[in-house]
Amino acid sequence: MKGFAAKILLTCQKATELVEKKQHKKTSLKENIQLKLHLWICKACAIYEKQSKIIQRFLQNISKKNLAEKLSEESKKRILENLKD
Amino acid sequence: MEQTNKQVIFEQWVHDYSDELFSWAFHKTSAKEIAEDLVQETFLSAFKAFESFRGDSKPKTWLLSILNNKIIDYYRKKINQSDILEKKLNHVADHAFEDESWQPSVAEFTWQNEDHILDNPEFLKVLESCLNSLSEKWKIVITAKYLLEKTAEEICQDLAISMSNYWQITHRAKLILRECIEKKW
Numbered sequence: 001m002k003g004f005a006a007k008i009l010l011t012c013q014k015a016t017e018l019v020e021k022k023q024h025k026k027t028s029l030k031e032n033i034q035l036k037l038h039l040w041i042c043k044a045c046a047i048y049e050k051q052s053k054i055i056q057r058f059l060q061n062i063s064k065k066n067l068a069e070k071l072s073e074e075s076k077k078r079i080l081e082n083l084k085d
Numbered sequence: 086m087e088q089t090n091k092q093v094i095f096e097q098w099v100h101d102y103s104d105e106l107f108s109w110a111f112h113k114t115s116a117k118e119i120a121e122d123l124v125q126e127t128f129l130s131a132f133k134a135f136e137s138f139r140g141d142s143k144p145k146t147w148l149l150s151i152l153n154n155k156i157i158d159y160y161r162k163k164i165n166q167s168d169i170l171e172k173k174l175n176h177v178a179d180h181a182f183e184d185e186s187w188q189p190s191v192a193e194f195t196w197q198n199e200d201h202i203l204d205n206p207e208f209l210k211v212l213e214s215c216l217n218s219l220s221e222k223w224k225i226v227i228t229a230k231y232l233l234e235k236t237a238e239e240i241c242q243d244l245a246i247s248m249s250n251y252w253q254i255t256h257r258a259k260l261i262l263r264e265c266i267e268k269k270w
Contacts (some may be wrong), residue, residue: 011185020256023229043185050197051197058203058212063231066115071094071107071124076099079125083095083132 010038015045019052091135098126102145106152110239113156113232122242123159125150157243160169160229163221164244171220177264178257208270219258226254 010018015038018031027035039046101122110120129152131138138147181188202208216224229240241251 012187013182013185016260017252017256018234020259021252022256024252047194047197048263051194051266052259054197054202055212055259057218057261058209059228060202060231062213063228066112067108069108069111069117069120070104071121075107076103078125079103080096080099080130082125083128084092084245 009041010034012042012045015039015042016048016052019045019049023052023056069082086131091132094135095128095132098144098148100132102148103128105145106148109149110152110156114159119159123152126155131156159201160225160243161245164246167222168220171222174220174223174261175257176194178260181260183242183262194267196266211269212262215262215269218265219261223254223258227258 015035018027018035021027022032022035039049106124106127107120110123111117114120114123127148131148134151138144196202196208199205199208219227226246227243229235229239229244233240233241234245237248237251241248244251246254
């Protein structure tokens, strides 16, 4: 994205940074408008946004793993042994 | 006499709560040995600080709060270990853009258009292996939001990193992950 367009619109780097910020925090009205404009025009960044959201959902899903594990009896004995010192 | 009482109480607590504490720690760290260490340290700290526990909260709540502090200490320790891998990752991320525009070599990618791609086990395998190519620090930063279930501000406080660092790492991690997916899928 070069020349005149680059002067009034966000750069792709800034746009992708905003895509991330938006997923975690409330962005300002100005940022939202700038981002919408950029994504409307820039295909590469529109693709990036889609990909970023998919990856984000993935991260959310995997964080739900490992939820119901138990300690072995030996481990529990070891814990109590160590308290006696 | 008081010592034996304490021992009896802790035997009961280990019996009642260690599974749940371990499960919690394992969920937050994805490593069984580390989770076990953290549970051990929790009981040890609780044992030493037992006099300050006046029973105004439930034992489980108290133990869990000790454990949570130790988990955060663990995250902080990991975050402070910057390494060669991270330098390499930063280098790759820096080259995704040239003059703040996408590098001309970015190809046409289509995986984001596939329906229910996150239900595809092959794709999940690719994503998991890509995630594992990131540094420990970056892995913690990008999953902390879901593991700790806190806001971005709270996470930055817990991990002792700045907000801008938090965005930067998230942004770079995503750039690297998508490039990795594009290579492997």
